[in-house]
Amino acid sequence: xxxxxxxxxxxxxxIKKRPTSQWIKSVAEKYGKKIGDIAYIxxxxxxxxxxxxxxxxxxxxxxxxxxxxxxxxxxxxxLFISVETVKTNAEKxxxxxxxxxxxxxxxxxxxxxxxxxxxxxxxxxxxxxxxNALNIRQLQFK
Numbered sequence: 001x002x003x004x005x006x007x008x009x010x011x012x013x014x015i016k017k018r019p020t021s022q023w024i025k026s027v028a029e030k031y032g033k034k035i036g037d038i039a040y041i042x043x044x045x046x047x048x049x050x051x052x053x054x055x056x057x058x059x060x061x062x063x064x065x066x067x068x069x070x071x072x073x074x075x076x077x078x079l080f081i082s083v084e085t086v087k088t089n090a091e092k093x094x095x096x097x098x099x100x101x102x103x104x105x106x107x108x109x110x111x112x113x114x115x116x117x118x119x120x121x122x123x124x125x126x127x128x129x130x131x132n133a134l135n136i137r138q139l140q141f142k
Contacts, residue, residue: 001034001035001036001037001074002037002038003017003020003021003024003025003035003038003039003040004037004038004039004040005017005040005042006039006040006041006042007041007042007043008041008042008043008044008047008080009043009044009047010042010043010044010083012042013042013083013101014098015101015105019140019141020102020105022140023106023133023136023137023140023141024038024105024106024109026136026140027106027109027110027113027133027136028075028109028112028113030136031113031114032073033073033074033075033112033113034073034074034075035074035075036069036071036074036075036076037069037076038075038076038077038079038109038112039077039078039079040079040081040105040108041078041079041080041081042081042083043080043081043082043083044082044083044084045061045082045084045085047080047082048061048062048063048065048080048081048082048085049061051065051080052065055067061082061085062082062085063081063082063085063086063089063104063107064079064080064081064082064104064107064108065079065080066078066079066108066111066112067079068111068112070112075109075112075113076112077108077112079105079108079109081101081104081105081108083101086100086101086104087100089104099134102134102137103130103134106130106133106134106137107126107130109133110126110129110130110133115129
């Protein structure tokens, strides 16, 4: 059971892996979940578009794609993150890149914990939970 950080064709983002993994575990615990095998794959826009087309039949760029391998209360998954889209989103939402990257990292975990963002009112709930998780991170990193 582990959280791994990999890249596909890009430079690894500047992530403090051990504290980030601890943060992810604490957020999962808040939802009564344990961490199984979580693989973060940081990639380019082109790679995430390829994954989106191949596995989801979606023809658009996105910041994250989460493949969920949940078993009981143990969350596992492959999370593809396009760092290019994360940078674009940081500019669009006028936030710093590091914060947007952390928001995206935890967004995938929240999906694995059962929070959705497609239906009525779900986007607002997801954003609230992302903000709560980012607050936990700030407290842990002090």
